[in-house]
Amino acid sequence: MTTYWLAQGVGVIAFLIGITTFINRDERRFKLQLAVYSAVIGLHFFLMGAFPAGMSAELNAIRTVISMKTRRLWVMGVFIVLTLVLGLSRLEHAMELLPIIGTTVSTWALFRCKGLTTRCVMWCSTACWVAHNFWLGSIGGTLIEGSFLVMNGLNIIRFWRMQRRGIDPFKIEKSVQQESPSTR
Structure with missing residues (x-):
């Protein structure tokens, strides 16, 4: 099996992991699933030779x-600086700016x-990744980011x-545990 097809296989696995990410209304599950997807698709990009992505x-x-x-500004700043420094240092083509922009925006x-608001900004980030993945020829990456879009x-x-109907779609409903009457 060539590295190319191994990379495409990893991309398809990422597609399977990521396909349901954005239906999560629970912020914690949404972020955990997004993290797993990102780790797998990152491996795919390294195998494809796309270092910035x-x-x-x-x-x-x-x-x-x-x-x-944490949501501290300095932590956010560290990730934005890392994204810019590491991504721009290996930039070989203008299209490779798109994942750097997408990562900065999603950060x-x-x-x-x-x-x-998180989902709207993530949608814009996803548009950057779709264009990049199509340009790169990433089958799984284009499918998943297109699906995300x-x-x-x-x-x-x-x-x-x-x-608009007055329903908070992000409110986490907690079940109330009712104690059963004790029998003596």
């Missing part, structure tokens, strides 16, 4: 997990936004409509 995706994975623990979204777009509309 691979580095951006792996930073996405780490950044997404860390953004679950800002994960640290500074919540709910529907459509699925996240549809969910943005659905969540927006829920908000």
Whole structure:
């Protein structure tokens, strides 16, 4: 098996992992699934020889997990600087700017936004990745990011409509545990 087909296989695995990411209304599950997807697609990009995209995706994975623990500006700044320095240092083609831009924008979204705004900014980031992946010839990457673009777009509309009806689509409902009457 050639490295190319191994890379494409890893991309398809990433596609399978990522396909349901944006339907999660629970912010924690959304971010965890996004992190796993980012780690796998990063491996795919490294195997494809796309260093800036691979580095951006792996930073996405780490950044997404860390953004679950803190939303401090300095942490966000560290990830943006790392993305720019590492990505720009290996830049060989103008199209490789797109994952760097996408990662920078999504970093800002994960640290500074919540709910529907997060998904809207992530949609813009996804548009950058779709164009890059198509240019690179990444089958799995183009399929998954194209799917993200459509699925996240549809969910943005659905969540927006829920908000217009006065429903908070991001409110986590907690089940109330009822104690059964004790028998003596």
